Amino acid sequence: MSITVWQALEAGAPLVPGTRPRLEPAADELVLEVLHCGLCHSDLSMLDNHWGMSSYPLVPGHEVVGRVVEVGPGVNPALIGELRGLGWICGSCSHCPQCLGGTGNLCASLEATIVGRQGGFASHVTARQDWTIPLPEGMDPAAAGPLFCGGITVFAPLVDEAVSPTAHVAVIGIGGLGHMALQFARAWGCEVTALTTNLAKAEEARGFGAHHVQALDQLGELPGRFDLVINTVNQALPWADVMGSLAPRGRLHQLGAALDPIQVGAFDLIMARRSITGSPTSSPASLLKMVDFCVRHNIRPAVEHLPMDRINEAIARLRQGDVRYRFVLDAI
Template sequence: MSNNIIHAYAALQPAQELVPYTFDAGELLPHEVEIQVEYCGLCHSDLSIIQNDWQVSQYPVIPGHEVIGRISRIGAGAQGLHIGQRVGLGWTAETCEHCASCLQGERIFCSDLVPTIVGHAGGFADKVRASWQWVIPLLEQLDPITAGPLLCGGVTVFHPLMQHKIQAVHKVGVIGIGGLGHIAIKLLKAWGCEITAFSSNLAKKHDLLKMGAHNVLQSDDYQAMKSYYSQFDLILSTVNVGLQWNEYLKLLSPRGAFHFVGAVLTPAQIDPSILMARSIQLTGSDTGTPATLKQLLAFAERFQIRPQVEVFPMSQVNQAIAHLKSGKTRYRIVLKADF
């Protein structure tokens, strides 16, 4: 059998269950690395692509962009990697390497960026390929079962902390304590910040306090929020639903920042006068560069930061997706390859 045959799980049409799917990936290109998949996280972004929520999906869709595995083949032009090395792959599989953004080290703004699961075969498979620049070496001390979610969910919430120069003296709020939000709490605890979690489900309160949150508030209890006005240096929103954003802006201290990392599908209604009165920053970001990914993994190894995961065999991917949709996941799903 050809080395180029890949076995995967794919959605053939929008919102369909995934089915076994085999394809010939062609010859390995000089800049590519092939990874034998061990584990792959299941992210809400995978659901969005399966369902074509963002109108960018290309079918068949092979989801999976929080990949952990070992290098099985290396293209002739790949640098700094070796066969058998444990590596990770996140949201991005390839960038052009010659545009202004790439040359400035800001590859996430590359106009030719190829997401791992859009027009590209993702990690719900026995093997996955990517450009070598985006294949991130893992320290052997990192737990391979829990490391995958750091490569997308983790870097998504890590990047704003770097962007806004967050320090231990700062007070940070996190809206939405799911896959992204719970990693944010773990990172902020290691950072030394005072943390307030905003959750729609106060049944999680015990978990959140144990993770490191100092305060837990109902995310739509705007009356209770009034006692927190002008206190936060940063509020990080991980949710994909609309809230009364102006009530959250009132929680920020002068020159504080409100940062979106959750892709809300409805336009946000913002009162500019609130921004003006305190010189508040309104920002957003998605993932991070290879350099930021490496910084995050080093930080996670140093402080033993491990996302809280539930593990399913990859052959039970549809059951895992149903569990994620149920809202009962605590707090991230990881699929173990069992081809």
């Protein structure tokens, strides 16, 4: 029994169907039959070898919802049949201080779902049990995939840093990540501002939970406003205006994978005790908290569905920013 994959044979190439041998789960792994897989901007970066860590043929896809169909010898066979989600990280060492301390996403021996491994644009994918998250009752499997990379990426700055519900939170960029960040921050109890270059999205941003919508180029007119700015944009910003918009002890949390340095003056940090942080997705514990939080607050990614054999159409449209707000490819 072989499996099918959608793979790029070289950098930037379209995905073509292929077959590979049946997957053999390691002792602590399980095999998911892929039902749905979201398309994340990091898939494009990996396809193009933008970060210099891609190997080809490359099978992208790391926002998976699948059914457990097989387990390794160290995994309870009772899990077979469960629906589980899988994101960017598919394994960690389980015995270092980070893993043992509940911050396994900071483990030095991380395995990423599409780095040196076969990802979720496929009929099946393997991952360690600990990094696959059971879908709680009440969660729609067809829309859940984007939670496991984009969603947890923007939930992390709230849950892992214990943001106060009285905080005023700004979200820069109303796209795949930003539209989920608005929902999380609103449900967290915060006052929420969406900052965008495209005010045509203002009504939708309010629908996702923004109390206020502001043009990004007006940021300089909002000094001292925000306790937390979550930046989902991967391009250079007017950093002095971003820092100036932070309240005393306010924090810029960077999630957009910009390659250029963030230029910030020392006095932007010193005078109001401001800070800059970032984070790579989050831990299995925070993933478990996130899915329960989503069900409790009716948070769901806004998705556009296409069948898996139209993956190249989804990639082309994502490259142009033409998606509201996340593509999910469905198994065929």
